[in-house]
Amino acid sequence: MKQLARQFVATLVLGSALVSASAMAEQKIGVVDVQGVFQAMPQAAEISNNIQMEFKDQIEEVNQLQKDGQFYAERLQRDAATMSEDEKKDLQSKIQNVREQLAAKGQPLQQNIQRRSNEERNKLLGLIKQAIDSVAAKENYDLVLNSGAVAFAKDQHDLSEEVLAQVKKIN
Template sequence: MKQLVKNAIAGAVLSTALLSTSAMAEQKIAVVDVQGIFQSMPQVAEIQNTIQNEFKDRIEELQQLQRDGQFYAERLQRDAATMSAEEKSEIEQKIIEVRTALEQKAGPLQQEIQRREGEERNKLLGLIRMAIDTVASTQDVDLVLNAGAVAFAKEEFDLSEAVLEQVSKTN
């Protein structure tokens, strides 16, 4: 009796495995290199230019502060032997003021630039996602994997070019 139950269970497991294997064989799987598409998108350069222009004045202000600090440091180093103690003190104070201003302005600016870049990156990733959905549905693909998570895939399973083409059409 025990042997009969074991055989019945083994038969059920085997038939389930065969059914699931045949069901999986019908699925169409593809890969997409999301990172490569992101880097190849024409919108990336436009966004970088937009962000640079958006923060242009503040970046130039920081660059000017850096030049001022460098000027004062070079002047102090060059003319220290001929300066009075009061002049040295004034230059040292200016150097400290420039460094303080740089610290106060550089950190928040860098954070704001990173925040904006993140916002724009998320928008582009949304476009990529929509393009993947479009290409996958037109090519009747059941499952799309990120190429970075796959050890190997034949080129015929790679939808990256079609997705990049679709994203390039979208603006």
């Protein structure tokens, strides 16, 4: 009786393994180069320009501070031998003041630019996700992977062009 039960269990395990292997073989799997789609999107180029325009005045102010600091430092280095102690102290004070202003304005500006870039990037990645979902549903894909996570995939499984076309339709 025990032996019959063991054979029955072994048959069930073997049968379920064969069924699951055939079920996996029937799955339709695709890959998408998300980074490539992102870079090919016309909106991606606009993001950089829009952010530069949004922070244009602040960027110009920081650039001017950098130029001023460089000018003062070069002047101090070049003319230090002929300057009085008061002139040197005054110039060093100006250099220190410019450094403090750069620290106060430069780092927050960089953080704000980074934050805005991430916000815009996430919006575009959301559009890409929406396009992937649409293409996968339309073509009955069971699984779509990022091509960066896949060691090899045949070109016929690459959905990047379809996703890019769908993203262009969405926006």
